[in-house]
Amino acid sequence: MKIKLTLDEKYREMVEDIRSVNNPNCSYYMDSYTEKIEALTRSWFDSGEIYEYQVKVIERIHSADEIEWIEHKYNWRLKSDKFRKRYIGIDILGGVLFFKQPEAADNMTESELKKLLEDTGLPFEAFEKVEADD
Template sequence: MKIKLDKKYKELVSRVKCKAEHELLSGVVGNNALLSEVMSCTNSVKETEKLISDIYFADEIEWIEPRYKWRLKSEKFKERYVRKLIITGSIAFYTIVANATAMTESELKKLLEGTGLPFEAFEKVSVDED
């Protein structure tokens, strides 16, 4: 079985993979930080159990990087959302978040190369659900 997971779950996967099957749920429940991490991506205990089970029984995990919409951190330019112009491959700023381009951190860093704008000047606004 192959599953796709966000890179932020690498530590969770390593913890789950090193536990015996009968220890999984009790090990997660006993670890409040780990439980809150798992519960933050599920809606119920049943979904949490399924995620843990899927991780445990996965033969292969494909790591994906989440896409976010980004904006400048500056108070003066707070409503400046990043958009990648497809034709030119350059960067543009829009005042409406719906016009922003969802990108991974690495895609934004690549887009910023040569612009003089540091990656640290930007913040994540929302996760792209697509």
């Protein structure tokens, strides 16, 4: 049976760490990634924080044949404080706009922002990601 997982990008470091060894030590990963493993345990099983299910989460990640990543969306803003309108967005015709308030900006993945910046002369490195709730 082929195991395919679809996970949020925020789990990438943990998943790569778990998959990098032949036989994962479950207690090490539960200590190192407590919050993330508990979040996955709650989303995959109706068990809350039961140890056996947390071990199953680690084993499932380790034995997965394929992992598909879902990129997280962020608000993006210019790193410099010299700009009054710092948050980036998209107008109705697909052009680049800047807003003073983060709630007016568009939520975008990193790849969406890079695509938007193509042919604008604006470097990706000039922007920083901000959680959409901030």
